[in-house]
Amino acid sequence: MSASIQQPQGRPVADEVLSDTDSTASDHLDLTNDEEWQDVEPDVESQPMVGLFSADVYPDVRSMLKASKEKYNFDLRKVIKELDLDFLGSIKLVNYIRSEVKAGNTKPDVSSRTLFEDDIYMKPVLEDDALLYSLEDLDDEPENAVEGKQSETDKERNAEKRVLELQEELERLRGQFSDYRLAVQRSMNERLLEDEGPSSSSTSEREVGKAADRIQEADSDYFTSYAYNAIHESMLKDAVRTDSYRDFIYENKHLFKDKVVLDVGCGTGILSMFCAKAGAKMVIAVDNSNIIEKARQIIYDNGFGDVIKCLRGKIEEVVLPVPQVDIIVSEWMGYCLLFEAMFDSVIWARDRYLAPDGLMVPSHATLRIAPLADPDFIASHISFWHDVYGFNMSSMLEGIHDEVLVRTTNPSTVAADSAVFLDLPLHTITTEELTFVKDFQVTLKEDIDALDGWVIWFDIFFMRSCTSKLPENAIPVQLKKEGFVAFTTGPDGPETHWQQGVLLINRGEKEPVPLKKGQVIKGKVGYRKKEEKSRLLDIEIQWDAEGAEKGDQKWSLQ
Structure with missing residues (x-):
């Protein structure tokens, strides 16, 4: 799900994975005695x-x-x-x-x-x-x-x-899966936004229980949506995403040689196989979707059955065969980076299993925002409904400004250089820091007739050490010139399956105000889960263009 100076060579990840517990480690890593390795044997047409x-x-x-x-x-x-x-x-x-x-x-x-x-x-x-399935x-x-008798x-x-x-x-399945996942997400949202009535002390326990049930059902739908082929095909065909992971792993085989790697949310197992091919001693691939069954077969078919161990379940609930790992690799990124809340699980795995000098892959992320001025998009997406073959269909506009749109934005419609509003050092950031309000400031690089909305995207970086620092306002294309692996999901880069988050401004009956080149827009961006443990995301933006244009609006990503 996701979107990566020549720096002094970082300290190599420790070879002593299990430090002074070598005898225990030998027991854990004695693959001949691990009955669960039988999982990778082909099991054609035998699913109960x-x-x-x-x-x-x-x-x-x-x-x-x-x-x-x-x-x-x-x-x-x-x-x-x-x-x-x-x-x-x-x-x-x-x-x-x-x-x-x-x-x-x-x-x-x-x-x-x-x-x-x-x-x-x-x-x-x-x-x-x-x-x-x-x-x-x-x-x-x-x-x-006849069972078993096919010629x-x-x-x-x-x-x-x-x-x-x-x-x-x-x-065909790609299109059908898109429809299916949309329906699942719509169902999730309806349950999460269900009106439960006023709370009271006498009903608080019941209300908490109902909320927990809704979250559990939504969580089940989330993992179900990743059991089908189409979403994995879309991610694997995203060359920006997949090539970045492959390039970092293959170009830094010395970091993976003889190491124990944890792949959180392994999907089809592609990242696990990259790590195994780079020389990892053991790769633990974890996923709570039924895709894990296909991953087992894929891993067996490609000859990695003796290196990669597949575990079905949430990372918070499965039991790993080792007490700690050297590297955690995961493609956890969602739309606008934090949609789906998978990063929460990656942080949990980091705090529970990663060795003190272990490596997170990727290692850093940044969130960016820029103003949007796109009259053609407004005409086709908003104004269109006022006159459809001579009929007024304005009722179709209800709620149209309330949701984040996932779109590919033309760079020419981005009216200012983007600003970073959140840095995420993956080795140290906490889940509490994923709910935030951050300041930003941008300067218009051209005259615009109207500020139509905002565009949000993220950049991903792969540094070679847990102590590596990301340069301030790091730009992926610049770091790549210096030999590092990084990528952007922004309008100026090759298109990715994440595209960008487009947040259109709802003006109601208020007419937009033209803005001039050089005008400074200051504001705040807030991210918050729809409710505790929800995978849905609310984004709020406040802005002020030197008094000429002000606003405060909230959008949902669902």
Whole structure:
């Protein structure tokens, strides 16, 4: 999820990973005695599957589908085909059936797709429902196959068919996943903003419990959204992001040689494999999404099964096989840097597991802000609704200024050089410092007819030592010229999957004021979670352009 002087060579990370506990370390690192290493053995088509109409657990999707046909006269493939359901429609169908069965109806009506079109059926009825992760493969399941008896010819035919369809399928799933994740995030937001009524001392415990339940449900949705291929494809294809991690690891193999590395939120395992290839002695890859199962197989297929250990769960809850690690690598960055609150978990892992002289990869981040003057965007995104084919659709503007838009901004619309409003030294920053109000100041570099909004982005830096200091107002492109690894997610750099956060100003009936080149705009930027432990983010900006233009507005990132 994320977005990196020739400096004196930093002190090498300590080789004595476990200091004076060598005998204990040997026990931990004796891979021949670690039964959990069997996890990386290939386990083709053997993921346990809960039945559609019962609590029975079947060894794989084929067995479950067969039982549904024989015991309950229900053919899931046939229904999906007859209703011409796409991937999202199939998800809704499964959740609709499970919700009906849960309510006591073992013969749900599936005669029309209109019965389960509501987005409520995007939310899994079963936590970690393995069937939802198998829907994209149903077309490849031979209907009359006997368990374990598929012929070599059939396998070759299916493989050839899959290769021919792969590109089309990936593009389709990318679009479908975007819709799915949007629906999940909308559902998260609705629950988190649910009106619970006035609090009182007599109901405080119940209210706290309800809030905790909402957070837990939202957290589950968050990890579910990372179980699908499309989001990982998007991140892996972000060359700015992935190349930066690869370049730093491969160009500094001496830092990784014989070290123990922790990969927090490993996803497909790409960063773990970079570290293993660079010579790490042991890499612990942790993820709480079902993607960890695919990561295990990927790691095994690429020959790193004896180096990389995959653990399923939250980093705060899993038990690592070692008491401390030399390096923590993680791609934790969200939109406007802190959306999704994954960095909280990385900080927890740092404080719990990182050796005193250990290395954070990346090591530093900065948040930047700049004023936006983009009349074309305002015309197409805002003014458009006032006259649509001669009709007034202004009601569509309700709430349109309340949310942070994730967009790619044209550099020509950025009306001033950006200002850093927060430095994040990853080795020392605390979670408390991620809720803040910071000052900023920018100077307009051109005349503008109106201040239309603000643009926020972040820069990422990879320094070689935990004691390395980031130069003041560091610019990634300048550091890269000096041999360091860094990247920007700003308008002036190559596009990344994070793009930029665009915060449009809501003027109501108030007309904008033209501003002149050289005018100074001073202000404050505040970041705050929607509520405690929420992954959603509120951003507030106050600004004053020498009295000519003032404002104070809050936006939500959800």
